[in-house]
Amino acid sequence: MKRKEFIKKCGYACLGSSLAMFLLESCVTANVTGKIVNTDVFVPLDSFKDKKYIIVENQRLQFPIFVSRISKTEFSAVLMECSHQGAELQAFGDTLECAAHGSKFDSRGIVKEGPAYDNLPSFPVRIKENQLKISLKNV
Numbered sequence: 001m002k003r004k005e006f007i008k009k010c011g012y013a014c015l016g017s018s019l020a021m022f023l024l025e026s027c028v029t030a031n032v033t034g035k036i037v038n039t040d041v042f043v044p045l046d047s048f049k050d051k052k053y054i055i056v057e058n059q060r061l062q063f064p065i066f067v068s069r070i071s072k073t074e075f076s077a078v079l080m081e082c083s084h085q086g087a088e089l090q091a092f093g094d095t096l097e098c099a100a101h102g103s104k105f106d107s108r109g110i111v112k113e114g115p116a117y118d119n120l121p122s123f124p125v126r127i128k129e130n131q132l133k134i135s136l137k138n139v
């Protein structure tokens, strides 16, 4: 291999790995503890600073809440409890997976793969004074 060709290939490899790192960074989820006020859970909006998804731990529910940013002002929140037999789901990017029997759900809680056939319970989400307000009223 000639020197010029070697440098060119190294450049492409470096560019590819930088791009892969950037894409992985933007998909990373973070765990955040939500603040309970009455029937709502509050999370600072800047928890999403460089994230598309966060996992909200809370003392009200037995399972965490998976919150995804759909747009700058639109969010979805679903309970991380599998609708098949109640195991806790794991987040892999925008997919929620159940280790018990393999069900998969998208970031809005829609079943993508069984054996589960019911979608995940979702919660209304609103922005209030730089906080994300997740309503647990109907739980």
Ligand code: FES
Residues within 6 Å of the ligand: 082, 083, 084, 085, 086, 087, 098, 099, 100, 101, 102, 103, 114, 115, 116
């Ligand atoms: S408990 Fe999740 S697939 Fe069975």
